[in-house]
Amino acid sequence: MDFYIPAQVSDSHPTGCSLVFFDLETTGLGRGCDIIQLSAVSGGHSCNLYMLPRCRIQSGAAAVTGFSVRRRHLYLHGHALPTVPLPQALAAFLAFLRMLGRPLLLGHNIRRFDCPMLARALDEWQLRAAFQEVSSGFLDTLPLARDLLRDRGQQSYKQESLVKTVLGVSYPAHDAMEDVRALQELYYALQPTAAQALKHTFTLASMVAPAK
Template identity: 65%
Template sequence: MQTSEESGQPLVFFDLETTGLGQSCEIVQLAAVSGGHSLNLYVVPRCRMQRGAAKVTGFRVRRQRLYLHRQLVPTNSLREVLVSFIAFLHMLGRPLVIGHNIRRFDCPVLARALDELDLRAEFESSVSGCVDTLPLAREMLKDHGLQSFRQENLVRELLGVNYKAHDALEDVRALQALYSVLQPTPELICRHKFTLDTMENKAAAKPKGPCRLPEQRPLWEHFRQTVKVTESKAEDHDGELHGLLM
């Protein structure tokens, strides 16, 4: 499990790939990682993939099947993906959810999907809050002369490596490594902390009190019982459930 060294706060790094960048875009891939635990699930979207998004991510939908770089991938319903994500968070003991540019994009998309399926309350009770590493990095690295605070650029500048961006699982793995290098203080984390209810405010919500360590609750069995994988029976599928817990 990934934790903040100073506070023992459990951390989950999270990212979405979507059908586009508009307000009506839908989730295609949801990935999360915490230490050695990871979740990587796919959804066949109801709306069409925008051409620009398909070009960047490599996703295509054909006959209600999802392909990534021309390879068929196993998919779940949106409800199964969200319930699985919530169970993953429960398993880790109400962690802090961390992502890059999630306040302006990923979290609003996630909130809309949670509201549609009446799952927002379950999500909110499963986390201690969210932190966007984009404004966090801007504050921490404001005197470093960086030309861009995009995640790919930060990983290249601070870790000296390039990675496969625009794949949600690769993005969260890279962000986890980046966060370990940044090592923000608990005070800085609290200053940038927000919830789905406060994310629309321009300034991060001020914590009402000191950050408290959430209760740890190992719920592996609950997680396994919750997740239901709908794997395609297409002949060219290799049969590996790589979209589930890795």
């Protein structure tokens, strides 16, 4: 488990709310899948957690992420990783958010995938109320990027493609920590206004409504 908070000010939104960029890697795309990696950054603050899944990693997910399980140990591209139980990982994540003062959580395509996965894990361990106390909601950067770049001929709105187009760099995608670091740089390069950003905010409770 990597849980690093240096003594410096975190990034913040024009509204005054701290921003946390987060991402999950999972055993697959279905409802019964497990979280393998949970990563978050806010400025120089970071939180990186690995969990041994309770179900098999689907072949497609393994091919994309490089995760595998052998003899009850988690590996990434053949290297063994330290893991913590899911409830301990969630508690560490909540502690990270609490130290940043009820931040807004940002991620790419999170309304469709990451947030439902996170919500199921929080509900399984009766942590939804605790999560709501330490966070101010979510902002999905996928529809935000579509709004900001709609007149620039952008062909793909996958995060990798956006980072390549906007920042002019490539990075090792599908590692949650690398993804959130890249997304943080991408978000500040896009320079959305507070109004543009707030248009794409939501909460766990509001996810039952269809995304616009």
